[in-house]
Amino acid sequence: MPSVDWLKNVPIAHRxxxxxxxxxxxNTLSAFDAAASAGFAIECDVHLSADGKAIVFHDGTLDRVTGSQGNIDELTAEQAAKLRVGGTNDHVPTLAESLRLIGGRVPIVIELKGIPGRDDGLVKAVANDLAGYEGQAAIMSFDHHLIRLFGKDAPGIPAGLTAEGLRDENLEAHFSMLAYDIDFVSYNVHHLENRFVDFVRGTLDLPVISWTVRNLAEKAISDAIVDQITFEGFDPRTA
Structure with missing residues (x-):
């Protein structure tokens, strides 16, 4: 099992x-460069493009981020690169572009966004981009159908479960994913503390990070329970 203790070292800039x-x-090259320059680790989201590339984008639809209509997975990577993000000069980047920019300066945690029936090859595409990458990198997902592929399609890459919820059915579903040899967990800061997180940290001795921390009060909650924060909207160094 690959070591992911580096996840604990510095706050992780959300997108x-x-x-x-x-x-x-x-999720732009500008945001990644700013994080790396500040010494923060980076979290980003990826979808599978129509031509089988991992492209950095959170939503399934284009409208919020680009003002265009349609679905991100219907575009090729080249078509996505022509879209401007938020009216800025930034374009929708590929994961490969993002990794070249970051260049191992800080760790990166890549969240895979699945669309069942339309994401075949996503895990392999991310693994291909990470092949030979010399920086610290990990993958994670909410989507259990993707996590089940991590060991086969992305062997040797540190892999985690992104999760939330406090109800028994939520927690039992998360426990079922431990059968797939995950290396860490990323949990909703508003759903701490719970027996799943306690088991992962206390019994399995695996790192747990939280998402998404937006102020110092939430950071204090997270710091008391888990190992590191994923943050946005404030500077965690002011604490």
Missing amino acids: GLHDMNKKHWE
């Missing part, structure tokens, strides 16, 4: 170091 999409937008 890069952006300003809540005022001038500097999420």
